[in-house]
Amino acid sequence: MSAQEIFSKLKDEFDIVGAQGVHRLELKGLSVSIEESDGVGRALESWLGKWLENNNIYYDTPDSTQEPPDYILSDQNPKKHFLEVKAFRSTSSPGFDLANFEAFCDSLLKSPHRLDADYLIFAYSLEGSQITIDDIWLKKIWEITGSSSNWPLKVQDKRGTIYNIRPVTWYSDHSASTPPFDSKQEFVETVYQTLVEYNGQEKSGWFDEVRQAYNTYRERIGKGDLIREL
């Protein structure tokens, strides 16, 4: 089942928006409802796996949970389709990590299909220990990333070191925030600008390498929407 079909099923059939729940740890008879949001994203990811099983939807997971993606879906492609699960509290702007910046740049050379991954994103609220799902989206990475003042690409930056790619507030009216990119092309070009600004000329071949790897992959699966030259 494709990511889009899973999304429709979860949103329209299961009616997940408005769903309520609780996150608990029980240990030696002492059950604690966890009022902190830290583990909710990971717990929702596990929950989704069980929900997929209950609905007889095929999925696989990578050999290491440290590696992307969260879930691998079957679809018509020779390469399996990546589904990443993210979550954030709806009282704040989304601040989750999309990927380690440099690892992401490297991985696109070997796994250009990672660019086509779908991001299933939950917004939830937490009152005491009650979790409520407030919204859900299915997005491509360029639909949830944008520019920033520090670097061409919005990233988590500590003391000049770039750690992770971070989302912009893609669902706002953008009067007060940065809008997401318009296209995959714009995203890849901005990643490239950021990489060269950060790492210098040694990375100047990155764009063409990614473009060729991605386009070769897209042509093999018979799809268009290729990356154009700079």
Added chain:
Amino acid sequence: MSAQEIFSKLKDEFDIVGAQGVHRLELKGLSVSIEESDGVGRALESWLGKWLENNNIYYDTPDSTQEPPDYILSDQNPKKHFLEVKAFRSTSSPGFDLANFEAFCDSLLKSPHRLDADYLIFAYSLEGSQITIDDIWLKKIWEITGSSSNWPLKVQDKRGTIYNIRPVTWYSDHSASTPPFDSKQEFVETVYQTLVEYNGQEKSGWFDEVRQAYNTYRERIGKGDLIREL
């Protein structure tokens, strides 16, 4: 209550080693036992807060959960005592983050008492979704850190960038692994060597600044075990 008293109560009275439990997320009637270890550490930290409350043990938390420590205990010191909670799967070596390396170095200048923080560490196993607490320790940071081949201090290093301070396997017989430091002095000196190797001469004043800040704090609370000059 001091960290040592809490540790004794948890270990000897509550008998936490061997305790079993489960980590769950229930959402719209679908309850999932989480079989991944990712959120267990954070859940154990929440669980500990509830256990402290049930035992009428005072604690406070910092204004932001992003800031250290996990818990602030009252004790006789004018500065409150820091308790950090960590957890790892007992099938692996401990790989949790002790602190962001550079933020930790900076914070010691303003909060030298952070050096005296206690680390309450759970080792657990996970069979299916059943969590078992296999061991528990209360340690100072220099009792769980050591050297490495890449840097004088064992840290998480990606592509030459230092991210976090990581523990050594402090409980092994050390025939095959790096032993922890012998003293606070050795730890601070090694942090200093790492900082200078990483950041260069601009950090050469760090050791004396930390030494003075820490010793001033220790003298104010009427305690010895000061940091000596290099």
